[in-house]
Each structure stands twice: as C-alpha cells, then as structure tokens.
Amino acid sequence: MTAPPIEIRDLHKYFGELEVLRGISTTIRHGEVVCLLGPSGSGKSTLLRCVNRLEEPTSGSILIEGEDITSEDADVDGLRTRIGMVFQQFNLFPHLTVLRNLRIAQRKVLRRDTDEATKIAEEMLARVGLSDKIDEHPSRLSGGQQQRVAIARALCMNPDMMLFDEPTSALDPELIGEVLDVMRELAEAGMTMLVVTHEMGFALQVADRVIFMDEGVIVEEGPPREVLRNPQHQRTKKFLRAIEIE
Amino acid sequence: MYGLLVLVAIALIFFADWEQIGESFFNVEIMRDMFPEVVTIAARNTIVYTALAFALGMIWALALALMKLSSVRPYRWFAMGYIELFRGLPALITIILVGFGLPLAFGWRIPGGTLGKGAIGLGIVAAAYMAETIRAGIQAVPRGQMEAARSLGMSPGTAMTYIILPQAFRIIIPPLTNELVLLIKDTSLLFVLGSTPQSKELTKFARDVMAAKVNATPLTVVAVMYLIITLPLTYLVRRLERKAEAEKR
Ligand SMILES: Nc1ncnc2c1ncn2[C@@H]1O[C@H](COP(=O)(O)OP(=O)(O)OP(=O)(O)O)[C@@H](O)[C@H]1O
Ligand SMILES: [Mg+2]
Numbered sequence: 001m002t003a004p005p006i007e008i009r010d011l012h013k014y015f016g017e018l019e020v021l022r023g024i025s026t027t028i029r030h031g032e033v034v035c036l037l038g039p040s041g042s043g044k045s046t047l048l049r050c051v052n053r054l055e056e057p058t059s060g061s062i063l064i065e066g067e068d069i070t071s072e073d074a075d076v077d078g079l080r081t082r083i084g085m086v087f088q089q090f091n092l093f094p095h096l097t098v099l100r101n102l103r104i105a106q107r108k109v110l111r112r113d114t115d116e117a118t119k120i121a122e123e124m125l126a127r128v129g130l131s132d133k134i135d136e137h138p139s140r141l142s143g144g145q146q147q148r149v150a151i152a153r154a155l156c157m158n159p160d161m162m163l164f165d166e167p168t169s170a171l172d173p174e175l176i177g178e179v180l181d182v183m184r185e186l187a188e189a190g191m192t193m194l195v196v197t198h199e200m201g202f203a204l205q206v207a208d209r210v211i212f213m214d215e216g217v218i219v220e221e222g223p224p225r226e227v228l229r230n231p232q233h234q235r236t237k238k239f240l241r242a243i244e245i246e
Numbered sequence: 247m248y249g250l251l252v253l254v255a256i257a258l259i260f261f262a263d264w265e266q267i268g269e270s271f272f273n274v275e276i277m278r279d280m281f282p283e284v285v286t287i288a289a290r291n292t293i294v295y296t297a298l299a300f301a302l303g304m305i306w307a308l309a310l311a312l313m314k315l316s317s318v319r320p321y322r323w324f325a326m327g328y329i330e331l332f333r334g335l336p337a338l339i340t341i342i343l344v345g346f347g348l349p350l351a352f353g354w355r356i357p358g359g360t361l362g363k364g365a366i367g368l369g370i371v372a373a374a375y376m377a378e379t380i381r382a383g384i385q386a387v388p389r390g391q392m393e394a395a396r397s398l399g400m401s402p403g404t405a406m407t408y409i410i411l412p413q414a415f416r417i418i419i420p421p422l423t424n425e426l427v428l429l430i431k432d433t434s435l436l437f438v439l440g441s442t443p444q445s446k447e448l449t450k451f452a453r454d455v456m457a458a459k460v461n462a463t464p465l466t467v468v469a470v471m472y473l474i475i476t477l478p479l480t481y482l483v484r485r486l487e488r489k490a491e492a493e494k495r
Contacts, residue, residue, distance in 0.1 A: 054393055081399035091394035095412050104408055105398035150394075157398060 003066025004029050005161045005192045006051060011060035013046055013216075020046050022216035023060070028161075033193045035203040035224070038213035039239055044196045047213070048163050051194070052083045065160065081109055084154030084162040088169050090146040092138040092153070098125065099134045102153050110157065117156075124152040128182050144175030148182050161192035168199060198243060204228060212236045273463040280455060280467055287444060288451035289471050291361075295433045295447055298365035300426055303372030310377035312406070315384060325377065332374035338435050341367035345439045360445040364436040372429050379421045383414035420490065423483045427476050448472060 006028040013021035020043045028034055036044050049055040051062060053069060053076050061070045069079050093101050102121035106112045112120070125131050128148035138146055147167055154162060164183065168176040180202050187193055187206050197203065203210055204224050211221040212231070220233045231237045313325035332340060344367035349355045356362045387410050395405035415422075434449035441450050448471055452464035 052397055054397065077396075077399045077401055080397055083397075085394075085397035087390060087394065089388075089390050091388075091390040093391065093394070093409055093413075095416065105395075105400060108404050108408060109399040153398070 003063065005032075005065055006194065007063040007066075008047075008051070009061045009063070011047070011050060011062065012058045013043070013050060013055060014058045020216050021050070021057075024213075024216075024218060025060075026211065026218065026221070028192060028194060031190045031192055032208045033187045033191075033195065033206055034209045034211060035207040036194065036196045036211050036213060037198070037203070037239070038219075039242075042213045043216045044213055045165050048085075048165050048194065048196055051163060052080050052085055054085075077109070081105075081157045082160045084151075084157060084159035086147070086150050086154055086162065086164045086167050088166040090138075090143070090150045090170070092146055092150055094138050096137075097134070098130070098136050098138065098141075098149055101138065101149060102156050105153075106156050120156050121152075124155045125149070127155065127185075128152045129178075142175060143171045144178045147171065147179045151179075151182055151186070155186075161194070162186065164193065164195040164197070166196050166198070168197065200228060200240075200243065212239065214239070270462045271466045273459075273461055276455070276459050276461055276463040277467055280451075280464060284448070284451060284467055284471065288446055288448045288468070289475070291445060292430065292433050292447040292471075293475065295361065295364050295368065295436060296426070296430045298361065299368035299372055299433070300429055302365055302369030303376055303429070304422075306369060306373035307376035307380055308411075310373060311380035311384060314377065314381050329374045329377055332371050335371075337368070337371045337432050338438065340371050341435055342438055343367070344370065360436060360439050360441050363439055364433070367439075368429060368432055368436070371432070372425060375428075376422065376425055379418050379425065380414065383418035384410060386417050387413045417490075420483045420487045423479055423486070427479050427483075430476055430479075431472070 004027050008024055008026050011021050011024040012019065024043075024047060036047070038044050046055055050057045051064075053074075057070050061068050063069070064079055064082065067079075068074065069076070093104070096104065099118065099121055102124060103114070103117040106117040106120060107114065122131065122134065125134055128151055130145060130148055130152070133141060133145060133149070138149065141149065151162075151167075167183070168179050171179065176199070180199060183193070183195070183202070184206050195202075195207070207224045209221060210224045210227040212219050212227060212233075212235075214235050220227055220231060220236050227236065228240065231240060310325045310328060313321040314329070316322055316325075341364070344356065345363045356366055358365075391409055391413065392405055395409040396402070400409070433447050436447055437450040437453065441447075446454065448468040452468040455464040456462060
C-alpha cells in the first residue's frame with residue numbers, strides 16, 4: 001500500500017488561550033477502525049474536525065493519503081470529498097427529500113449527472129436498509145433512520161475514509177443498534193474509520209485499536225481488549241469506571 | 247367605557263354634516279370618471295414600481311447580508327454603514343437623491359424615467375431593511391448545516407446557494423412579505439419625481455384628480471385600491487406565520 005489514509009504529527013490546537021489539543025501524533029492504517037474515547041472536553045471532536053479542516057490546526061501537520069492538508073494551498077474541498085463525516089446531530093438537509101440529500105453533493109461537487117447520482121443514491125440507501133424512504137423528508141424519519149441516511153449520504157461521495165463524531169449519542173437507546181449495525185458492516189467491508197463513541201460494545205467488537213484521550217493528549221492506545229479490559233493508566237481506569245456506572 | 251363610545255356615535259350621527267361628507271368623499275360621478283384609468287394606469291404602475299423595487303432591493307439586500315456576514319472586515323463595515331444610513335434617512339430623501347441629486351451632481355440620469363428612478367430609489371431603501379432580515383434568516387439556519395455541506399466537499403458558495411439560503415428564505419418569508427407591503431405603500435412617495443399621465447401611481451393619480459375636481463373622493467377610491475392590494479398580502483403573512491408556528495411544534 002501507499003501512504004496511510006491519516007497521519008497526524010504533533011497536532012496542536014488552540015481556541016484563543018485554551019490549548020485543546022496538545023501534541024497529538026498517530027497514524028491510521030488503511031482499513032483500520034479506530035475508536036476514540038475520552039471524557040467530555042478532552043478534545044475528541046476537535047481532533048476529528050481538524051482531520052477534515054472544519055477546524056484549523058494551530059500547528060503540526062495532518063497528512064491525508066500522504067498529502068499535507070494543513071498547508072495554505074491545500075485543496076480543502078477536494079480533500080473533504082475523500083473523507084466522509086457523520087455528526088452527532090445527523091445534520092441532514094431538512095428542505096430536501098432523502099434522495100436529494102444523497103444527490104446534491106454528487107451533482108454539485110462531483111458533477112455526476114442526475115441518472116448516475118440517483119443510481120448511486122439508491123445503492124447506498126439500500127446499503128443502509130432504507131430504500132423505502134427515498135422520497136421522505138428527513139423530519140418524517142426516526143433518529144436512527146436519519147443517522148443511517150446521513151451515513152448513506154457520506155458514502156455517496158465514495159470516500160476513502162469516514163469520521164464519526166458520537167453518531168449514536170443523540171439517539172434513543174432502542175435506535176442505537178441499527179446505526180451500529182450499519183457501521184459494523186461498513187467496517188467489515190474494509191472502510192477506514194475514525195469513530196468517537198461511548199459504545200464500549202462496539203469498540204470491543206469492531207475496533208482494531210482504541211485511543212484514549214484526556215486533556216488534549218493521547219493517554220493510552222492499543223487493541224480494544226487491552227485498553228478496555230486492562231487499562232494501564234489511572235485516568236483511563238477512572239474514565240472506564242465512570243462509563244460503566246452510567 | 248362603552249357608554250362613551252355610544253355618546254360619541256350619537257353625537258356623530260346628529261351633528262355631522264352627512265351631506266357634506268357624502269359629497270366630499272363619495273361623489274359617484276367622480277368615482278365613475280376615475281375608471282378605468284385608476285386601475286389600468288395607477289394601480290398597475292403601483293404594482294410595477296413595487297415589483298421592480300422589490301426585485302432590485304432583494305438582490306442588493308442579499309449581497310449586503312452576505313457582506314455583513316463576511317469574514318472580510320471592509321465588506322462588513324460597508325454593509326453596516328449602508329444599512330444604518332438608509333434605514334436612518336427618510337425614504338423620501340433617498341428618492342429625491344436618486345431622482346434629482348445624482349443628475350445634478352454627476353450630470354447623468356437614471357434611465358427608465360419614473361420607473362427607473364423610482365425603482366432604484368425605493369430599492370436602495372428596501373435593500374437596507376431586507377438585508378437585516380436576510381442576515382437574520384441565514385443566521386437562524388443551524389451551524390451544522392453549513393458544516394455538513396462543507397464536509398461533503400461543497401464550496402462556501404455552493405453550500406450557501408443550495409443548503410443555507412433555501413432554508414433561510416423559508417424562515418423569512420413572513421417578514422419579507424411584510425416588507426413588500428411597506429414597499430407598496432412607499433411607492434406613494436414617488437410623486438416627488440413628477441410624472442407623465444402614463445407614469446402616475448395611485449397616490450399621484452388621486453392628488454391630480456383631487457386638484458382638478460376640488461373634491462376628496464379620489465382618496466376614497468385609491469384607499470380602497472391600496473387595501474385591495476395589501477390586505478391579501480397581510481392575510482398571507484398571518485397564515486404563513488401561523489403555519490411556521492405550527493411546524494415548530
Ligand atoms: N469553537 C470553539 N471555540 C472555543 N472553544 C471550543 C470550541 N470548540 C470546542 N471548544 C473547547 O475545546 C474543548 C474540547 O472540545 P471538544 O468538543 O473537542 O471535546 P470533546 O472531547 O469532543 O467533548 P464531548 O465529549 O463533550 O463532545 C472544550 O473545552 C470546548 O469547550
Ligand atoms: Mg465532541
């Protein structure tokens with residue numbers, strides 16, 4: 001294989017005086033599924049959002065497939081088509097039907113014609129098991145269905161990797177499973193995934209690696225069984241205990 | 247409370263000069279004389295001036311709103327200055343400025359006669375008000391929408407055009423319709439530009455008939471005309487607002 005999908009080198013991010021990321025370095029390999037854990041405010045979202053430049057890193061570099069995206073003249077829009085992103089709040093476009101949600105970026109960014117875009121949209125919708133909702137508006141779908149549509153929308157761009165920021169945190173407990181199932185299938189199909197989640201079951205079963213972050217640094221990382229079952233650091237232990245009690 | 251009302255009503259009925267009032271405001275002959283021109287010329291012109299001013303104002307307002315939200319400071323300053331200036335001035339001053347001030351100062355006239363000058367003058371003013379409405383609409387669209395659009399690779403312009411603005415406009419249809427109603431009424435200021443028989447709008451038309459006949463009946467006629475145009479719109483606004491309210495729940 002060529003360059004790794006994501007390589008992060010000594011990444012720092014300040015919001016004003018506040019240093020939110022304090023020197024993050026890690027490499028995500030092709031087809032790897034990495035779960036990012038950590039207490040609230042530890043900088044997980046910020047790290048994820050730096051990877052597709054929704055936030056500007058303050059210093060350090062991020063290489064996507066070998067290409068430094070932190071440089072001034074990086075093609076940010078082109079970069080983002082290669083990185084799918086799924087948000088906690090779904091962020092479907094409420095004024096568009098499901099089909100149009102899935103088609104709009106294909107049409108306006110990738111310049112696919114309507115027929116091709118429709119075909120791909122139908123394909124991806126089938127993949128998340130929602131073919132029958134193609135003409136619905138997002139507001140008529142359950143949270144779980146909306147999140148699956150959001151995943152399908154990202155997949156329509158044929159991304160090489162996917163970022164998930166707490167994709168199930170806004171969902172009622174009974175709807176979490178259907179979203180995790182879709183993500184598991186995606187992982188099995190070989191997608192490179194960086195997932196912020198509090199779902200320990202998912203991390204244990206699906207992740208190749210778990211990264212535990214606290215206060216803007218990586219405290220501990222490794223195979224999920226080791227990090228989750230036998231954490232080495234006090235902070236990791238404390239966090240896992242807190243999650244379990246919850 | 248009602249007692250007072252009844253007293254006033256009784257006083258009016260007994261002491262008002264009803265013949266005089268009828269003759270001054272409801273002279274059937276004068277009414278008849280005003281037709282069909284009051285519709286085919288005056289009302290038509292009012293609507294045409296309004297439509298053109300609204301269209302110009304809307305485009306310009308959108309540009310101003312985007313400038314006000316821009317990260318480029320001079321754009322923001324310009325938009326802010328513009329909006330404060332033209333909301334602060336009487337619309338009449340702006341219209342006179344466009345109609346007479348600019349030709350005097352620069353020696354060129356805005357083409358299109360009253361229509362051109364009037365629509366541009368009113369459009370300049372309307373844009374200042376509508377820019378604030380549009381800006382508020384854009385800011386009412388959740389931040390996540392822009393982020394989702396950008397994360398799919400859309401440029402800021404594409405995201406604005408296809409994702410943000412359609413949602414923003416949906417939010418601001420009621421206040422924009424309100425501004426349209428205000429604009430309809432403001433076309434009455436265009437009398438200052440002078441007019442040919444073909445370019446009179448409702449108010450100018452009424453004033454000229456009033457002067458010729460020394461009678462107030464034309465006012466009654468055009469008042470009804472204005473209401474025929476504006477009432478359906480205000481009704482529409484109320485329905486849209488109620489619908490938006492219902493959707494929120
Ligand atoms: N745009 C911003 N401006 C200022 N501060 C910010 C901004 N975004 C995040 N922060 C701060 O940065 C810190 C890290 O935030 P971040 O959202 O990355 O944490 P997180 O690990 O994702 O937390 P959570 O589990 O609550 O989502 C927090 O203290 C937060 O208040
Ligand atoms: Mg977060």
